[in-house]
Amino acid sequence: MATESFIIKTPCSSANIGPGFDVIGLALSMYLELQVTIDRSKTSSSLPLNCRVTYEGQGEDSGDISLDPEVNLLTRVALYVLRCHGQRSFPVETHVHIKNPIPLGRGLGSSGAAVVAGVLLGKECGKLDHLTPERLFDFCLMIERHPDNVGAALFGGFVGTYLKPLTPEEVARKEIPLSEVLPAPAGGVDTGIRPPEPPHGIGHHIKFPWAPEIKAVAIIPEFEVPTAKAREVLPAVYPRNDVTFNLQRIALLPVALGQSPPDPELIYLAMQDKLHQPYRQTLIPGLTEIVESMTPASMPGLLGVCLSGAGPTILALATGNFEEIATKIIDHFKKNNIVCNWKVLEPAEGTTVIRK
Numbered sequence: 001m002a003t004e005s006f007i008i009k010t011p012c013s014s015a016n017i018g019p020g021f022d023v024i025g026l027a028l029s030m031y032l033e034l035q036v037t038i039d040r041s042k043t044s045s046s047l048p049l050n051c052r053v054t055y056e057g058q059g060e061d062s063g064d065i066s067l068d069p070e071v072n073l074l075t076r077v078a079l080y081v082l083r084c085h086g087q088r089s090f091p092v093e094t095h096v097h098i099k100n101p102i103p104l105g106r107g108l109g110s111s112g113a114a115v116v117a118g119v120l121l122g123k124e125c126g127k128l129d130h131l132t133p134e135r136l137f138d139f140c141l142m143i144e145r146h147p148d149n150v151g152a153a154l155f156g157g158f159v160g161t162y163l164k165p166l167t168p169e170e171v172a173r174k175e176i177p178l179s180e181v182l183p184a185p186a187g188g189v190d191t192g193i194r195p196p197e198p199p200h201g202i203g204h205h206i207k208f209p210w211a212p213e214i215k216a217v218a219i220i221p222e223f224e225v226p227t228a229k230a231r232e233v234l235p236a237v238y239p240r241n242d243v244t245f246n247l248q249r250i251a252l253l254p255v256a257l258g259q260s261p262p263d264p265e266l267i268y269l270a271m272q273d274k275l276h277q278p279y280r281q282t283l284i285p286g287l288t289e290i291v292e293s294m295t296p297a298s299m300p301g302l303l304g305v306c307l308s309g310a311g312p313t314i315l316a317l318a319t320g321n322f323e324e325i326a327t328k329i330i331d332h333f334k335k336n337n338i339v340c341n342w343k344v345l346e347p348a349e350g351t352t353v354i355r356k
C-alpha cells in the first residue's frame, strides 16, 4: 500500500497521588492523539527530516510547541529511537498531526504522554516490531527520568513504578540526559553517529487494582509550573520522620484505592505526603490550605486530595458530589486570584496504536 496511516493514542496521567513521589502513576481519560500518514510511494522529500508536523490543542496559539521535527519533543524522541536503529530520519514522506487536549505544565503528564507517544512513533515509523513495551519503557526513561508519568501513560491504569539502580559507568555516560527532558535536539547536530541505546531493564512497573466507584476530579489552574522548576524546590535530604511518614502511607495507598466499597477515612489518610507537597506550596498559592481543609468529613463523596504530579493541578478522588468538590477547591484558588477549570476523569488504558 502506498499510503500508510495509523493513530497513536496516549493517556494523560497524574503522578505521586500523595505519598508516592516518583513511584505511583495513574493514567487518566484525556488523550494525546497522533494522526500519522506515511506516503511510501515517494522516494525523496524536501521536508526537513522527511517530516511535516502540524499541531492543534493546548498551547496552539502561544507558539510554545515547535513544528520543527528536530525540536518538537515528540518527534525528537521518535528520532532518537530511529537513530538508535540506524535510521537517520523519518520515512519519506511522513505527516504527524498532533491533537493535544492535555494542558501543558499543569501536572497532568503532558510531557510524559509526549515522550511515550514519541517512542511509539519511532517504533511504528521505523517498523521496529522487535521493541517490546518493556524495552519502550527503557527508551522513555532516557528522556523523562522519573518513571511514574511515563509508566502510567505507556502501560495504563494505576501503577507502581521502580528503577533498576544504574552502575556508576551507566550514570557517567554523557548521553544519559541530565535534566528532566532532553536539553538539546536528539543527537544534537546530525553527525551520522548512532546514539547509544538505553541500558536494558531500566524501569519496571506493577499494576494495582482500582475500585470502580472512584473517579478523579482534576481542578486545573490557569498557570503553568514546569516540572523542572517544581523539582528544584525539593530538598536533597529529608528528616527521617518525614520519610517514615510517607513509607507508612505508601504501604496503605494501593490497598486502600483497590478496595470496594472504598473507605474514605483510610484513603484520606493514605494520601497524605511530606516529601513534595509542603515544598511545592511556594509555587502553588493555597495548596496547603486546600489539602488540609478538604476532608471526607466536611465533604460527602470526597475520598482524598493531593497535588497532581508536580502541580499546579489538584486531584480530588471521589465517589460523588464532583461539582461541589471542584467548586470548593476553585473558591480556594479564587482567594489568590487564580482561575481554574475542572474535569472528571476515569482511569484509562495505556498507549494504543490503531491501524486503519
Ligand SMILES: Nc1ncnc2c1ncn2[C@@H]1O[C@H](COP(=O)(O)OP(=O)(O)OP(=O)(O)O)[C@@H](O)[C@H]1O
Pocket: 013, 015, 032, 064, 065, 072, 073, 074, 098, 100, 103, 104, 105, 106, 107, 108, 109, 110, 111, 112, 114, 149, 225, 226, 227, 228, 308, 309, 310, 311
Ligand atoms: N504534545 C506535545 N508536543 C510537544 N511538546 C510537548 C507536548 N506536550 C508537552 N510538551 C512539552 O512538555 C512541556 C511540559 O512538561 P512539564 O514536565 O513541565 O509538565 P507536565 O508534563 O505537563 O506536568 P507533570 O510532569 O507535572 O505531570 C511543555 O511545555 C512542552 O515543552
Ligand SMILES: N[C@@H](CCO)C(=O)O
Pocket: 015, 016, 021, 022, 023, 107, 109, 146, 148, 149, 227, 230, 231, 276, 309, 310
Ligand atoms: N514525580 C514527578 C512527577 C512530575 O510530573 C514529580 O513530582 O516531580
